[in-house]
Amino acid sequence: MKDKALIAQIAAFAEKAQRSFIGMQVSIEQELSTAGNTYDRHVSASARFGFMLTDFAIRFSGNKMMFMGEDDHYEIHGDAITELKDLENNRYELIEVLSERICRRSTIRFTSLTAIS
Secondary structure (H helix, E strand, O other): OOOHHHHHHHHHHHHHHHHHOOOOEEEEEEEEEOOOOOOOOOOEEEEEEEEEOOEEEEEOOOOEEEEEOOOOEEEEEHHHEEEEEEEEOOEEEEEEEOOOOOEEEEEEEEEOHHHHO
8 A cells, every 4th residue: 555645745746737737848757777766877778758748637547647748648657656756846756666676767847838949
């Protein structure tokens, strides 16, 4: 069972994403590690991408948080989240433990489209 404080933190993040971040640019840096919660270049692979957030939803079947754009989307497995950090300035870090050895760290940043132009 997840820590009740973490559940409340995830719920607050989801509410804020739905209420405040639709229409903003979302930039995602993902690191996938094969050595647990260690993300150095020898045991992890990374990706960076971004898109305009057109919708945010929770899919209860599979418990996924879905960040959706017109042609792009990104999903985070809600049951696998072990940490959620507010890094300030609309930046968040989420850690998912997907198996004993596989972890994913997603750093998500929301910026207004006018700030990017």
